Amino acid sequence: MKKRWDQVGWNEVKRIKWKEIGWYLLVIMITIPFIFPLIWIIAAAFKTQAQIVASPPIWIFKPTLNNFKSVFMEQDFARFLWNSSVVAVASTVLSLLLGLPAAYSISRYKQQTLGVFILVARLMPGISFLMPWYILFSKIRMVDTFSALIASHMLVALPLIVWIMINYFDGLPRELEESARVDGCSIQTAFLRILLPISGPGIITATTLSFLFSWNNFMFSLVLSTHRTKTLPIAIYNFVSYAEVSWGNVMAAAVVIITPAIILTMIFQRYVIKGLTVGAVKG
Amino acid sequence: MKEVRLIKAAPAFTEVITLSAKKPFRVNQLIEKNIKWLFPLPTGLFIFLMMIFPVLYTFYVSLTDWDMISGGRISFIGLDNYVNLLKEPRFFNSIKLTLYFTIMAVGIEVVLGVAIALILNRDFRGKNLVKLILLLPMVATPVAIGLAWTLFYEPTIGLGNYALKLLGLPASQWLGSSKMVIPSLALVDIWEWTPMITLIVLAGLASLPQEAFEAALVDGATPLQIIRDVTLPLLRPTILIALVLRCIDALKTFDIIYVMTTGGPGFASETLNIYAYNLSFNYFRFGAASAALVALFTLVLACNLLVLWMRKTYEL
Amino acid sequence: MISKKRLSRGMFLTIFILSLMAIIAISIGAAPKQVTLRFVAANHPYTDVIKPLIPEFEKKTGMKVNVENYEENQLTQKLTVEFTSRASTVDVFMTRPLQEGRLFYKNGWYHKLNQYLPAAGWDWADYPKSIVEAVTLNREVYAIPIVTEWKTLFYRKDLFAAANLKVPTTLEELEAAAKKLHNPEKDMYGIVSRGQRGAAVTQFSSYLYSFGGDFIKDGKCVIDSPEAVEAFKYYGRLLHDYGPPGVTNMSWPQAQALFASGKVAMWTDASVLIAGIIDPGKSVVADQVGVAIFPAGPAGARPFQVVPWSVAVAAQSRQKDAALEFLKWATSKQVAKTAQLNGLTMARTSVWNDPEIVKQLYPGLAESANLTGPIAVPYDRPLMTAVGEARDAIGEVIVKAIETGGQADIASLAKIAAGKVDVLLVRAGEGPN
Structure with a gap:
C-alpha cells in the first residue's frame, strides 16, 4: 500500500509510543492558547463582578445568570440581536443575488479587469467610505435606515462572494453547460438550472463567510447605525463606555455576540476554512 | 439529457417578463447575446456607487480645505493638505506605528502559523476538532475579543499580570505603557490571525506534489531536511499570498485598536487608520482626513506592489 | 442528481422580490400619524432621570418622543456628521457648550432661543448669570443649561x-x-x-x-x-x-x-x-x-465650575414649535427638582434652596458647591x-x-x-x- 508522503515523515519514523504521546501533548499545547481566552470569556459571563476581579483568579465557582438577565432586561439586547440578524441576512442574500451572476460571467468570459476592480474593494480602507456614504445616503434620505447599513455591509460581502464563486466556477468543468447548450438551452437557463444546483458547496462557503463578516462588522455600523438600527458590536461597545465598567455584563454580551458565530462555524467548519483560504492556494 | 430538455420546455424567466411584448424571442435573444455584460452589471453598478464614488470623492475632498472648524466653506487648495501632513509629527508617528504593528504581528503570525501547520500536517484523531479551535479566534467578533483582552491586560485585576507573576516576571502596564501598547495589541492580532496562516499552509501542503517527497525519502533525507529543502521552497507561493492577505488587513486594523486604546496612551497606538478616523470624526477636518486616507491607501497598495515585485524579481 | 438540488427559477424570483420588499418596508417604516420628536441624548444621569418622565409629557401633549442616547464623544460625532450632511432629523439634542458650543454655533446648527426666553413658566431668571453666559455667544442664547x-x-x-x-x-x-x-x-x-x-x-x-x-x-x-x-x-x-x-x-x-x-x-x-x-x-x-x-x-x-450639559433645539428641525415645547418641559423647574432629588446637581438656583432637596443632599456636597462658586473658573x-x-x-x-x-x-x-x-x-x- 502506498503511503502519503506526510504520513511517511512522521508515522513511519516515530513508531515509538511515547513519541506519539509527546506529539499529542505538543498539539494540546498549541491549541490551548487559542481556545483559552474564549473559555475565559464564557466563564466570566457566569461570574459575579467580585469573582471576575478577584486575584488570584477563581477557577471554580457557582455560575450566576444575573449578567445575562441584565443584558437582556436592562439593555434591550434582544433588539440588537434582531438588528444584527436583519442586516447580516439581508446583506448576504442581496450580495448573493448580485454576486452569483457576476462571478459566473467573470469566470466564464475571463473578465479579469472586472475581477480586479471588485478586488480593489478589499484593499480600500473602510474609513474612506464612511463620510462619502453618509453624504450619499443623506441625499437620498436613507441615513436612519437599515438599507444604508445593509448596503455598507454588502460592500464587504459582495467582493467576498464574487471571489469565492469565481474560484468555484473556475473549478467546474465547462462541458456541463456546453452539453446543455448543445441541447438548445439558453445561457441563463444553463446557469440557473445546471450550474447553480451543483454549486451548493461554493454558495454555502460564500454565504457563511459573508454572514460572519457582516455579523462582526464594527466600523461601518459605528458611523452608519443609529439608535434604531444599532447592531450588536456597537451595543457592546456603548456598554463599556457607559457609566461603570461591569465586566460580567460585558462578558455576557460578548458571549451573546460570539455564540452564533461559533455555532455557524461549527456547522459549516469545512466551508469556512475553504472560504478563508480561497485564492491563497492554487490547487 | 432528458432532464435538460424538460427544463427547456419550461418558460424562461426572461420570457415571462417579455410575454406582454409579444416578441419574447427577440428580447430573450438580446439578453442572451449581452449576457456577459448584463450578468455583472448590477454588481458593477453597486461597486461603482459604493466604492468608486467614495474614492473619487475622497480624492476630491483631499484637495480642499473642508473642515467644520472654519464654518464649513469648501475651497480648493491643491496639495496643501498633503504638504501639511508631511509637516505633522503625528502623521509620521502613525505611519511608523502602522508599519511597526503590521510587521510585528504579521511576521510572528507567519512564522508561528507555518510552524503549527507543519506540526499538524498528518492525519490524527481529533484533527477536525483542532482545526475548529483554530477557526474560532478568527470568527469571534473583534469588538468582543478586544474587550475581553482589555480585561486580560487590566494591570491590577487582569490575567496578564497574574500570568507574569506565576512565571516570576515583573508586572507590565500592557496597554497603559507607550512601549508595551503596540506589542500588546499585536499579540491580540496574532491570537486572532495566526490560525489563518496555519489553515492556508495546511491547504497548501495537501496540494503539494508527492513525487518530490518520495524522491527525497529515497535519498534518505531526514524530516527536518525535507521541510527545509523540499516543503518550504514548494510552499513559498502559498506563504507569500497568505502574507499579502494578512498585510492588507493588518495595515487596516481598526476594531481592536479603537476598542482597546482609541490610539492611546497619548498617541502611542494611533495608527494611520485611527489617525484618519480622529481627523474626520473627532476633529471634523475632512480635507486633512481625506489626505491621510489617500496615504493609507497608498501604503496598502505599495505593500502589495512590493510583494509582487519581490515575487517577480526573486521568482518566488 | 441535478434535479434534486435544483433551485427553481420561481424560488429565485420569489426570494429576490421578497427581499426587495422587505428592504423597502424596513426603510419606509410605519407612517407617522402624530408629531414624533427625535431627542438625541447623552449617556448621562440626566437622561436616566428624564426617560421615565417622558410618558407623562407624551400624555399631556399627545406627542411621541423618541429618545436615543450615545456616549458623549459619539454624540458629538453623530450630531456633527448628521448636521453636516444637512439631512438631519434631530429635533432636540443634548449638547456640551464648552466642547461643541462654538463649533455648532458657528455652523448655525443651534436654533437661537432669545425670543422664547421670556415665556411664561420658564423662569429664565432662575439661572445664575454665570450659567447663562455659558450658553451665550454674541448675546445669543443657543441652549438651555441642565446641570452644573x-x-x-x-x-x-x-x-x-x-x-x-x-x-x-x-x-x-x-x-x-x-x-x-x-x-x-x-x-x-x-x-x-x-x-x-x-x-x-x-x-x-x-x-x-x-x-x-x-x-x-x-x-x-x-x-x-x-x-x-x-x-x-x-x-x-x-x-x-x-x-x-x-x-x-x-x-x-x-x-x-x-x-x-x-x-x-x-x-x-x-x-x-x-x-x-x-x-x-x-x-x-x-x-x-x-x-x-x-x-x-x-x-x-x-x-x-461649568455647565457640562445643556439642551438645544436643532436649527434643521422641521417641527420647531413641538421641539420648543419639549425643551421647555425638559428644562422645567419640576423636572429639575426630580433630577436634583435623584442626586444630580442642576443649574437652576431654585433647586438649591428647596428645603426638601437640601435635606437630601449628600453631606459636604452643598458646602463644596457654595465654597467653590465664588472662586471658580467657568471653563474646564x-x-x-x-x-x-x-x-x-x-x-x-x-x-x-x-x-x-x-x-x-x-x-x-x-x-x-x-x-x-x-x-x-x-x-x-x-x-x-
Missing part, C-alpha cells in the same frame, strides 16, 4: 481617619496624603485622576489654574508658561508616583470603577460623578465617601472651536508627564502643544487680533 459640575476632591473617610490624616487643603498636602496612603503591594493607590489623552484635560484644568496657569490668553495658547509647566510636572508626578497602573488609559469610568472598588484613596474629578460612588449597589465604599473642595495651589484654589478646557484637537494636543503633554513622573522635558513639549493650539485658533479665526 465643579471640580471636587473625593476621599475615603475611613482611610483618612485610620492614617490620622486631615483633608488636604493645599496641593502640597494632597501629594503628602497620596504618598502616605499609597500602598501598591496591598492594591491600594494614593490618588487617581484622569490620564487619558483628551479626557484628562478637563480634570487637569483645575491643577493648571491653581498653579496660576491658563489655556488661552488674548488669542494665544499659554500652556507653555512657567506656571503651566509646573502644573504639568506636578500632575505627572502625582499620578506617576501615587497613581494606579494604567492611569494613562483612564477616563472617568475607569477612575470611578477603581474608587468604587475601594482600590484608591482619593479621586479628583467632576462633582456629578459622586452618584456612582455613593450608590451601595455599585460601590463597596459607598458609606465612606468624603467630599472636599479642590485644594489650593501656589495661585490659590481655583477649581472649575480651552474656549475655542477646535476643542477636540486642542485637547488631544494638550493631553499628549499630560500623558508624557505622567509616564515620566514629570521628568520629561515638559517645557519643550508644552511649547510644541501650544504651537499646535495656536494654529487651530488662527484657523478658526480666534487668534490674536
Whole structure:
C-alpha cells in the first residue's frame, strides 16, 4: 500500500509510543492558547463582578445568570440581536443575488479587469467610505435606515462572494453547460438550472463567510447605525463606555455576540476554512 | 439529457417578463447575446456607487480645505493638505506605528502559523476538532475579543499580570505603557490571525506534489531536511499570498485598536487608520482626513506592489 | 442528481422580490400619524432621570418622543456628521457648550432661543448669570443649561481617619496624603485622576489654574508658561508616583470603577460623578465617601465650575414649535427638582434652596458647591472651536508627564502643544487680533 508522503515523515519514523504521546501533548499545547481566552470569556459571563476581579483568579465557582438577565432586561439586547440578524441576512442574500451572476460571467468570459476592480474593494480602507456614504445616503434620505447599513455591509460581502464563486466556477468543468447548450438551452437557463444546483458547496462557503463578516462588522455600523438600527458590536461597545465598567455584563454580551458565530462555524467548519483560504492556494 | 430538455420546455424567466411584448424571442435573444455584460452589471453598478464614488470623492475632498472648524466653506487648495501632513509629527508617528504593528504581528503570525501547520500536517484523531479551535479566534467578533483582552491586560485585576507573576516576571502596564501598547495589541492580532496562516499552509501542503517527497525519502533525507529543502521552497507561493492577505488587513486594523486604546496612551497606538478616523470624526477636518486616507491607501497598495515585485524579481 | 438540488427559477424570483420588499418596508417604516420628536441624548444621569418622565409629557401633549442616547464623544460625532450632511432629523439634542458650543454655533446648527426666553413658566431668571453666559455667544442664547459640575476632591473617610490624616487643603498636602496612603503591594493607590489623552484635560484644568496657569490668553495658547509647566510636572508626578497602573488609559469610568472598588484613596474629578460612588449597589465604599473642595495651589484654589450639559433645539428641525415645547418641559423647574432629588446637581438656583432637596443632599456636597462658586473658573478646557484637537494636543503633554513622573522635558513639549493650539485658533479665526 502506498503511503502519503506526510504520513511517511512522521508515522513511519516515530513508531515509538511515547513519541506519539509527546506529539499529542505538543498539539494540546498549541491549541490551548487559542481556545483559552474564549473559555475565559464564557466563564466570566457566569461570574459575579467580585469573582471576575478577584486575584488570584477563581477557577471554580457557582455560575450566576444575573449578567445575562441584565443584558437582556436592562439593555434591550434582544433588539440588537434582531438588528444584527436583519442586516447580516439581508446583506448576504442581496450580495448573493448580485454576486452569483457576476462571478459566473467573470469566470466564464475571463473578465479579469472586472475581477480586479471588485478586488480593489478589499484593499480600500473602510474609513474612506464612511463620510462619502453618509453624504450619499443623506441625499437620498436613507441615513436612519437599515438599507444604508445593509448596503455598507454588502460592500464587504459582495467582493467576498464574487471571489469565492469565481474560484468555484473556475473549478467546474465547462462541458456541463456546453452539453446543455448543445441541447438548445439558453445561457441563463444553463446557469440557473445546471450550474447553480451543483454549486451548493461554493454558495454555502460564500454565504457563511459573508454572514460572519457582516455579523462582526464594527466600523461601518459605528458611523452608519443609529439608535434604531444599532447592531450588536456597537451595543457592546456603548456598554463599556457607559457609566461603570461591569465586566460580567460585558462578558455576557460578548458571549451573546460570539455564540452564533461559533455555532455557524461549527456547522459549516469545512466551508469556512475553504472560504478563508480561497485564492491563497492554487490547487 | 432528458432532464435538460424538460427544463427547456419550461418558460424562461426572461420570457415571462417579455410575454406582454409579444416578441419574447427577440428580447430573450438580446439578453442572451449581452449576457456577459448584463450578468455583472448590477454588481458593477453597486461597486461603482459604493466604492468608486467614495474614492473619487475622497480624492476630491483631499484637495480642499473642508473642515467644520472654519464654518464649513469648501475651497480648493491643491496639495496643501498633503504638504501639511508631511509637516505633522503625528502623521509620521502613525505611519511608523502602522508599519511597526503590521510587521510585528504579521511576521510572528507567519512564522508561528507555518510552524503549527507543519506540526499538524498528518492525519490524527481529533484533527477536525483542532482545526475548529483554530477557526474560532478568527470568527469571534473583534469588538468582543478586544474587550475581553482589555480585561486580560487590566494591570491590577487582569490575567496578564497574574500570568507574569506565576512565571516570576515583573508586572507590565500592557496597554497603559507607550512601549508595551503596540506589542500588546499585536499579540491580540496574532491570537486572532495566526490560525489563518496555519489553515492556508495546511491547504497548501495537501496540494503539494508527492513525487518530490518520495524522491527525497529515497535519498534518505531526514524530516527536518525535507521541510527545509523540499516543503518550504514548494510552499513559498502559498506563504507569500497568505502574507499579502494578512498585510492588507493588518495595515487596516481598526476594531481592536479603537476598542482597546482609541490610539492611546497619548498617541502611542494611533495608527494611520485611527489617525484618519480622529481627523474626520473627532476633529471634523475632512480635507486633512481625506489626505491621510489617500496615504493609507497608498501604503496598502505599495505593500502589495512590493510583494509582487519581490515575487517577480526573486521568482518566488 | 441535478434535479434534486435544483433551485427553481420561481424560488429565485420569489426570494429576490421578497427581499426587495422587505428592504423597502424596513426603510419606509410605519407612517407617522402624530408629531414624533427625535431627542438625541447623552449617556448621562440626566437622561436616566428624564426617560421615565417622558410618558407623562407624551400624555399631556399627545406627542411621541423618541429618545436615543450615545456616549458623549459619539454624540458629538453623530450630531456633527448628521448636521453636516444637512439631512438631519434631530429635533432636540443634548449638547456640551464648552466642547461643541462654538463649533455648532458657528455652523448655525443651534436654533437661537432669545425670543422664547421670556415665556411664561420658564423662569429664565432662575439661572445664575454665570450659567447663562455659558450658553451665550454674541448675546445669543443657543441652549438651555441642565446641570452644573465643579471640580471636587473625593476621599475615603475611613482611610483618612485610620492614617490620622486631615483633608488636604493645599496641593502640597494632597501629594503628602497620596504618598502616605499609597500602598501598591496591598492594591491600594494614593490618588487617581484622569490620564487619558483628551479626557484628562478637563480634570487637569483645575491643577493648571491653581498653579496660576491658563489655556488661552488674548488669542494665544499659554500652556507653555512657567506656571503651566509646573502644573504639568506636578500632575505627572502625582499620578506617576501615587497613581494606579494604567492611569494613562483612564477616563472617568475607569477612575470611578477603581474608587468604587475601594482600590484608591482619593479621586479628583467632576462633582456629578459622586452618584456612582455613593450608590451601595455599585460601590463597596459607598458609606465612606468624603467630599472636599479642590485644594489650593501656589495661585490659590481655583477649581472649575461649568455647565457640562445643556439642551438645544436643532436649527434643521422641521417641527420647531413641538421641539420648543419639549425643551421647555425638559428644562422645567419640576423636572429639575426630580433630577436634583435623584442626586444630580442642576443649574437652576431654585433647586438649591428647596428645603426638601437640601435635606437630601449628600453631606459636604452643598458646602463644596457654595465654597467653590465664588472662586471658580467657568471653563474646564480651552474656549475655542477646535476643542477636540486642542485637547488631544494638550493631553499628549499630560500623558508624557505622567509616564515620566514629570521628568520629561515638559517645557519643550508644552511649547510644541501650544504651537499646535495656536494654529487651530488662527484657523478658526480666534487668534490674536
